Amino acid sequence: MSDSSKVGLLRQRRDNIREWLDEEAPYTEVDQRHLDAHTPERAYWHHGYQAALTDVMAMLALEGEKTDTSGIPT
Incomplete structure (x- = not known):
């Protein structure tokens, strides 16, 4: 796998987690327990x-x- 495709895969994983957090746990943006x-x-x-x-x-x-x-x- 090329470095650019690895970065793309990591970016996609990050973005998916961000979307999940926005929908399921938006309070995590400010609640820093x-x-x-x-x-x-x-x-x-x-x-x-x-x-x-x-x-x-x-x-x-x-x-x-x-x-x-x-x-x-x-």
Whole structure:
């Protein structure tokens, strides 16, 4: 997959999530509970962020190269 098609795929994923948030949870634009220490929202934000980084790393990995996903629950 070319770099430009990878970027296009990531952009589409981002846009789909933005549309979903606009429809299902528009309050997230201003309600930033993930910034509050010791909250479930903060834990879920970090979980989602690490999952996104794992996805991007897998997408950017060279063909035949495996991304190290050890320690990531399935």
